[in-house]
Amino acid sequence: MEELLTQLTEELTKRLFVEMEASGRHVHVTSQQAQTLFGTDLTPKRPLSQPGQFLAEQRVSVVGPKGRMEHVAVLGPTRPEGQVELSLTDGVSLGLRPPVRLSGDVSDTPGVTLEGPCGTVTLPQGVIAAQRHIHMTPEDAKLQNVKDGQIVRLKTLTSRPVVFEDVAIRVSPKFRTFVHLDYDEANACGFRPGDLARILP
Amino acid sequence: MEELLTQLTEELTKRLFVEMEASGRHVHVTSQQAQTLFGTDLTPKRPLSQPGQFLAEQRVSVVGPKGRMEHVAVLGPTRPEGQVELSLTDGVSLGLRPPVRLSGDVSDTPGVTLEGPCGTVTLPQGVIAAQRHIHMTPEDAKLQNVKDGQIVRLKTLTSRPVVFEDVAIRVSPKFRTFVHLDYDEANACGFRPGDLARILP
Numbered sequence: 466m467e468e469l470l471t472q473l474t475e476e477l478t479k480r481l482f483v484e485m486e487a488s489g490r491h492v493h494v495t496s497q498q499a500q501t502l503f504g505t506d507l508t509p510k511r512p513l514s515q516p517g518q519f520l521a522e523q524r525v526s527v528v529g530p531k532g533r534m535e536h537v538a539v540l541g542p543t544r545p546e547g548q549v550e551l552s553l554t555d556g557v558s559l560g561l562r563p564p565v566r567l568s569g570d571v572s573d574t575p576g577v578t579l580e581g582p583c584g585t586v587t588l589p590q591g592v593i594a595a596q597r598h599i600h601m602t603p604e605d606a607k608l609q610n611v612k613d614g615q616i617v618r619l620k621t622l623t624s625r626p627v628v629f630e631d632v633a634i635r636v637s638p639k640f641r642t643f644v645h646l647d648y649d650e651a652n653a654c655g656f657r658p659g660d661l662a663r664i665l666p
Numbered sequence: 667m668e669e670l671l672t673q674l675t676e677e678l679t680k681r682l683f684v685e686m687e688a689s690g691r692h693v694h695v696t697s698q699q700a701q702t703l704f705g706t707d708l709t710p711k712r713p714l715s716q717p718g719q720f721l722a723e724q725r726v727s728v729v730g731p732k733g734r735m736e737h738v739a740v741l742g743p744t745r746p747e748g749q750v751e752l753s754l755t756d757g758v759s760l761g762l763r764p765p766v767r768l769s770g771d772v773s774d775t776p777g778v779t780l781e782g783p784c785g786t787v788t789l790p791q792g793v794i795a796a797q798r799h800i801h802m803t804p805e806d807a808k809l810q811n812v813k814d815g816q817i818v819r820l821k822t823l824t825s826r827p828v829v830f831e832d833v834a835i836r837v838s839p840k841f842r843t844f845v846h847l848d849y850d851e852a853n854a855c856g857f858r859p860g861d862l863a864r865i866l867p
Contacts, residue, residue, distance in 0.1 A: 652755050652854075
């Protein structure tokens with residue numbers, strides 16, 4: 466009976482809710498940029514929720530026209546293009562105005578300088594505020610009746626409830642199902658780890 | 667005709683929308699605390715949107731268990747009790763966990779130390795994250811069919827639209843009609859000065 470209840474709850478949760486995560490500011494670099502900044506390729510410190518993604522041992526300073534941020538997380542594996550994901554609050558501190566974009570969509574975005582222990586890299590573009598999005602497995606997307614690329618409304622089941630509009634659905638068999646918010650959004654809704662959200666019909 | 671259109675737009679705006687403002691971190695002090703911190707009463711630097719309220723010339727440092735913030739705004743006039751209004755992001759930097767409260771509701775909240783050029787004041791309590799709220803004149807509250815103390819949902823007409831739940835209505839003939847958000851909320855919805863919001867029916 467106990468086991469049946471647990472199983473039933475899990476199945477219902479998968480159909481009704483999505484777990485949320487908050488992403489802090491972080492940097493993606495190319496393999497060549499990693500060599501310049503750190504003199505080595507990225508080395509994993511711990512895995513992230515998305516399979517294959519990791520927090521690197523290496524950290525960088527991000528230098529904007531009005532300020533700098535030290536010890537910024539670098540995520541691996543390396544990518545074909547460097548990218549810096551900040552909250553709009555971070556943007557104010559650095560003197561940058563990151564546009565709200567999905568990861569990878571960096572055309573016509575501000576550039577920035579990265580400083581590592583072995584060298585400096587100037588990105589001509591790549592500073593964005595990540596558009597809030599939901600990573601989903603094809604199975605979970607089917608259960609919740611949404612498609613890759615769809616824009617949905619998302620109600621947070623948090624201490625300071627909010628309905629986020631313009632939330633992008635991203636479906637891939639390589640994903641694990643999680644809502645990704647930045648820290649402005651996470652704090653605006655009073656997010657605590659483990660909190661759930663519901664995709665509104 | 668031109669004038670009629672302007673007037674009509676203004677009347678419709680009053681019935682349908684409320685202008686938003688973002689409140690940065692700030693401190694309220696008692697008259698005695700002002701004397702201790704600054705050796706003088708608060709002197710107005712510029713008026714705020716709410717009639718009689720002002721940004722003071724004086725600034726304080728706010729010192730928490732994990733960090734300090736310099737040059738924090740002090741708002742006047744002085745009050746019967748000291749209070750510090752932070753965003754949850756600020757709370758993380760300072761090592762404090764401000765509960766979400768309406769201004770003035772400070773029982774069982776964390777304390778903090780304030781440092782001024784003339785002395786130091788330790789508040790035994792008073793650190794809050796301001797609950798999002800709408801200041802309204804009785805006339806505007808009537809036009810929008812809401813009452814003092816009511817909790818409403820508020821849709822932002824911003825670049826990153828959000829529906830904020832649990833928004834408190836505060837009605838007084840001493841107010842001017844404005845939504846007040848903190849900077850976590852303002853950045854989560856992509857607020858720019860002049861943006862409007864709509865109270866949802």
